[in-house]
Amino acid sequence: MNILPTTLYAAIAHETRLRCLLLLLEYEELCVCELTHTIGAAQPTISRHLALLREAELVSDRREGLWIYYRVNPALPSWVTQVLRETARGVAGLAPFADDLIALQAMPNRPGAPRCA
C-alpha cells in the first residue's frame, strides 16, 4: 500500500487522533468506548476522528457484536510505522500521551480486556 506524507501528517497533526494512534500502537486493538473513556472526549468526537484515520487508511476496524475494534493498519509501509514509533519515543513521559497509557488500564469494565502489551 501507499500513503502520501501529507495525508499521514494531516491525520496526526491533531492531538486527539495522535493519542488514538499511539494508544493503538501500544494496545494492539481497542474499541471506541475504550478510546472515548481514555481520552475523555465526547463519543461522536472520537468516532469522527477515527473515521478520518480510517479514511486515511491509518487504521482498520472490525466489528464484534456491539463493539467496533480499531487497530493500526497492519499493511502500513514501514516508514510510516517507523514514524509512529519515533513519535511514541518522542512523547514518552509527556502529557497527555503518557497518562493515556495509564488511564486506559484504570478503566472499569473494558470489553475484552486486558489486551495490553
Add this chain to the structure above:
Amino acid sequence: MNILPTTLYAAIAHETRLRCLLLLLEYEELCVCELTHTIGAAQPTISRHLALLREAELVSDRREGLWIYYRVNPALPSWVTQVLRETARGVAGLAPFADDLIALQAMPNRPGAPRCA
C-alpha cells in the same frame, strides 16, 4: 529543546513545507531564491511557509548579504530528525519530492552553489 508532535506534524502536513524541509535535509543550507526556484511557487508563498517552519523552530536562518540561508534546526530532538529521515525514505522516487532534488541542481546562478551533499 522541545517540540510538540502536533506542532511538528501541522508544519509538515503541508506539501510545500515538507518539500522545503526535505530539500534542506539533503542540501544542508539553502537560500529562499533556491527554494522558490525549485518548488516553483511565488516568493511570498515560500517566505511565508518558511516563516511558519521558523516559528515551529524546525529551521533556523542566517543572513549573508542579500541572501537569507535556511537550514534544518541543528538542535532538533533526535526523534524529530528520525521522523524527517524516515519521511525522506518514504518519498524517495515520489513526485514532487524526488524531482526537487534534481531541479535544484539544474538551477542557474545559485548564490553559493554547490552546497550539495
Add this chain to the structure above:
DNA sequence: TCCATATATATCGCATACAGTATATTCTGT
C-alpha cells in the same frame, strides 16, 4: 542618495477543520 535585488509582512477572500448537538444505524437480548 537613489536604485535594484532579495526577502518579509499585511490584507483579503475562500475553503476547510473542528467541536457540539442532534439523530441515525447496527447489533443484542427479551
Add this chain to the structure above:
DNA sequence: ACAGAATATACTGTATGCGATATATATGGA
C-alpha cells in the same frame, strides 16, 4: 417486534489555513 447499548453520521457555527496581491524592509552598489 421492541428496547437499549455502542457506534456512526448529519448539521451548524466558528475559527483557522491558504493563495494571491500589494507593500514594506534590508542590503549592496552606482
